[in-house]
Amino acid sequence: MREMHKRLALAILPLLALANLQKVTSPSPISLVPIGTIPLVVGDVVYVFFCPPLGNVLASCSSSNGGMYRQLIAMNESITNVPVQLGGDQGSYVQLVPQSEGSYNLVLNITSQQPYNMLLGILTQDTSNFKLYTIHVVERAYFVEILTMQGLAAVNWSISFVFDVTTTQEESWLSIPIPSSVGALFLVAAIVGLSYPNAYLFTDLYYRSKKEEVSKKRKVGIVVLVVLSLLVIYWIYASVI
Secondary structure: OHHHHHHHHHHHHHHHHHHHHHHHHOOOOEEEOOOOOEEEEEOEEEEEEEEOOOOEEEEEEEEOOOOOEEEEEEEEEEOOOOOOOOOOOEEEEEEEEEOOOEEEEEEEEEEOOOOEEEEEEEEEOOOOOOOOOEEEEEOOEEEEEEEEEEEEOOOOEEEEEEEEEEOOOOOOOOOOOOOOHHHHHHHHHHHHHHHHHHHHHHHHHHHHHHHOOOOHHHHHHHHHHHHHHHHHHHHHHHHHO
């Protein structure tokens, strides 16, 4: 019986050694949240580039309100058209296209056999959210360089990015700002005060033209006064809104 136990122990020992070796050689991923929430609008495209190409990358995305999105992973692609140099012509990238409002959390689990560089960029038509970042002009759009990290170690990484996505509402030409009640009183007073003399001049011009030939100087003078009146009204309006 003792001999049987010894043989069983010798058989199990290599398995235990292999399990311990796997724990040593496959450590838990290093978690990294390199930047705070990034504001986007629907239509912006998120790119995370890696160079040289990675051994493996898994991407998962979650939305606070179940918003729709499109996601793409490319493992070994040309990145010569990327406006930021990452140290090579080939790389891997993850693309995320949010399609509705909400908060999106993109998590990347990365494995690489060698150190690599990473670039987080946004392809957009509107740079108003990115005044503090480096902006590159590309064909019919802008590429915003949000984050560049050099020399990430060849270990397992878990990197998270959070995006707050909103929609833009195009301003209609009918949406005219309304001044406050006090400002409106000043504006109405200016309109009434300037309309009366202008109306009198036009009425006088009309009846004079029925009786006699009105000189061009008089007509030009009336037009100039009307234009000046309109400019004064606009100046008051711009001051009270």
